[in-house]
Amino acid sequence: MTGFNNFFKSAFTVDNVIFGFDEGDLKVLLIKRGEDPYEGKWALPGYFVYPNEDLDSAAVRVLKELTGLTDVYLEQVKTFGTVNRHPFGRVITIAYFSLVKINRYKLQPASIALKAKWHSISEVKQLAFDHKEILDSCFERLKWVVRTRPVGFELLPPKFTLTELQHLYEAILETDLDKRNFRKKILSMDLLVDLDELQEGVAHRPAKLYQFDREKYEKFLSEGFSFELKESKKKEVKKEPATNS
Amino acid sequence: MTGFNNFFKSAFTVDNVIFGFDEGDLKVLLIKRGEDPYEGKWALPGYFVYPNEDLDSAAVRVLKELTGLTDVYLEQVKTFGTVNRHPFGRVITIAYFSLVKINRYKLQPASIALKAKWHSISEVKQLAFDHKEILDSCFERLKWVVRTRPVGFELLPPKFTLTELQHLYEAILETDLDKRNFRKKILSMDLLVDLDELQEGVAHRPAKLYQFDREKYEKFLSEGFSFELKESKKKEVKKEPATNS
DNA sequence: AATCTTATTGTAAAATTGACAATATCCCTA
DNA sequence: TAGGGATATTGTCAATTTTACAATAAGATT
Numbered sequence: 320m321t322g323f324n325n326f327f328k329s330a331f332t333v334d335n336v337i338f339g340f341d342e343g344d345l346k347v348l349l350i351k352r353g354e355d356p357y358e359g360k361w362a363l364p365g366y367f368v369y370p371n372e373d374l375d376s377a378a379v380r381v382l383k384e385l386t387g388l389t390d391v392y393l394e395q396v397k398t399f400g401t402v403n404r405h406p407f408g409r410v411i412t413i414a415y416f417s418l419v420k421i422n423r424y425k426l427q428p429a430s431i432a433l434k435a436k437w438h439s440i441s442e443v444k445q446l447a448f449d450h451k452e453i454l455d456s457c458f459e460r461l462k463w464v465v466r467t468r469p470v471g472f473e474l475l476p477p478k479f480t481l482t483e484l485q486h487l488y489e490a491i492l493e494t495d496l497d498k499r500n501f502r503k504k505i506l507s508m509d510l511l512v513d514l515d516e517l518q519e520g521v522a523h524r525p526a527k528l529y530q531f532d533r534e535k536y537e538k539f540l541s542e543g544f545s546f547e548l549k550e551s552k553k554k555e556v557k558k559e560p561a562t563n564s
Numbered sequence: 565m566t567g568f569n570n571f572f573k574s575a576f577t578v579d580n581v582i583f584g585f586d587e588g589d590l591k592v593l594l595i596k597r598g599e600d601p602y603e604g605k606w607a608l609p610g611y612f613v614y615p616n617e618d619l620d621s622a623a624v625r626v627l628k629e630l631t632g633l634t635d636v637y638l639e640q641v642k643t644f645g646t647v648n649r650h651p652f653g654r655v656i657t658i659a660y661f662s663l664v665k666i667n668r669y670k671l672q673p674a675s676i677a678l679k680a681k682w683h684s685i686s687e688v689k690q691l692a693f694d695h696k697e698i699l700d701s702c703f704e705r706l707k708w709v710v711r712t713r714p715v716g717f718e719l720l721p722p723k724f725t726l727t728e729l730q731h732l733y734e735a736i737l738e739t740d741l742d743k744r745n746f747r748k749k750i751l752s753m754d755l756l757v758d759l760d761e762l763q764e765g766v767a768h769r770p771a772k773l774y775q776f777d778r779e780k781y782e783k784f785l786s787e788g789f790s791f792e793l794k795e796s797k798k799k800e801v802k803k804e805p806a807t808n809s
Numbered sequence: 810a811a812t813c814t815t816a817t818t819g820t821a822a823a824a825t826t827g828a829c830a831a832t833a834t835c836c837c838t839a
Numbered sequence: 840t841a842g843g844g845a846t847a848t849t850g851t852c853a854a855t856t857t858t859a860c861a862a863t864a865a866g867a868t869t
Contacts, residue, residue: 326612327653330571367571374645398643398658400619413643523845524835545795768814769865
């Protein structure tokens with residue numbers, strides 16, 4: 320292997336776009352960096368991959384150290400490796416996204432982070448490194464995944480209402496959906512269990528609670544079933560309210 | 565950056581799944597490795613990424629050195645980084661796939677390759693490293709891409725018949741398609757130019773030649789058009805002829 | 810001119826999508 | 840407990856898309 324030594328001078332990290340859903344809004348978990356580079360800047364949680372660690376394991380570790388969660392949906396999206404993206408040397412990063420039930424855990428700021436905080440996707444304007452670009456890629460991927468596989472449920476509590484589910488899809492796809500058509504479509508897939516329970520603590524007619532039937536989904540999958548939501552017209556672009564200028 | 569030095573001992577490569585289409589069959593370009601490790605084994609063309617080289621550039625370089633082609637469709641798919649996947653040390657690889665017009669070039673076996681050869685996808689059983697897994701991932705991705713964006717044309721000569729196009733889709737999607745329905749669907753997208761030319765040299769009624777209208781496609785895209793072929797039932801699984809056993 | 814081979818084309822039934830608004834139910838307050 | 844408030848729930852019809860299906864057309868070959 321003489322001659323190859325020059326190649327063994329790089330490092331790689333994983334960065335994790337952790338999505339959550341709260342108050343009708345799609346959120347991403349960001350950390351305020353506690354060390355160089357970009358100390359004090361908001362960034363995606365991530366870290367170097369250890370020499371004896373698989374990539375997926377590293378992504379799981381980063382997630383666990385920050386949130387304490389282990390059993391979550393996690394998927395590799397894309398690798399970013401522009402030559403000068405990291406001030407310490409050649410560092411490429413493998414981007415993952417994960418979907419967590421936002422109320423299920425307590426943030427556990429890892430040593431690398433001064434603090435961690437949920438941000439509304441739409442309000443994230445810039446981040447350390449090339450993390451904004453990574454976030455955008457993962458958001459695009461999420462849009463596709465959510466139309467293609469029933470993973471939306473990973474973002475909701477185990478019991479949810481159809482309206483909550485619809486709001487989730489609307490937030491992710493950035494469209495408005497027709498209530499009646501959405502319900503028809505979702506229910507026709509026969510992946511939800513009607514729990515015969517009602518929402519509590521709301522000051523109006525409570526909605527029925529449903530649960531995702533994972534077993535049935537696995538069964539469908541093995542029979543060649545394909546979850547598919549049609550792409551629809553874009554929600555008209557929100558006009559930025561004309562700010563002072 | 566004290567303490568991080570231990571991370572800067574890795575390397576990364578790009579591996580390229582180069583698809584072509586010939587004789588009604590989807591092909592992949594493999595090389596017989598001319599050096600360690602796995603010398604003499606069939607593998608995906610790939611190489612280390614140079615310290616001052618972007619990932620995409622490396623993929624382009626690998627493709628060019630092998631085929632002489634530069635202006636081809638190329639897309640990053642996934643990164644593979646199992647700890648012990650490479651005998652020389654920690655080496656992760658970023659997998660790309662590309663689509664080439666198989667008759668448009670002469671193979672130029674690079675220094676790393678004893679020889680390069682097109683293999684029918686279905687006949688590739690095992691490869692060096694984890695390359696078979698990489699190939700499978702890229703093939704899956706191609707199936708999705710081809711239903712989602714009109715990139716199939718990248719695999720055909722500039723002028724092609726509708727039957728050729730259909731055979732291409734059938735090879736990639738591993739399904740049979742209905743002739744009339746396929747034509748209706750494709751033509752209704754209004755992305756093909758009827759060249760008013762006929763196929764030559766065939767011993768039967770010659771078919772009309774068409775050309776992909778890239779400009780029109782760009783225009784449609786900017787207007788929010790979405791190319792979409794519906795997923796269809798799987799072609800019934802070919803039963804392996806019972807071999808001697 | 811007859812034959813061979815592949816190209817080309819249409820129609821009707823079925824399934825899906827998309828648009829659209831009235832009624833039902835529970836909570837809360839007076 | 841009656842009325843108002845708020846959201847939940849539900850159905851129909853038109854339009855579009857998908858699917859299944861086979862007869863005729865046209866150039867090449869003999």
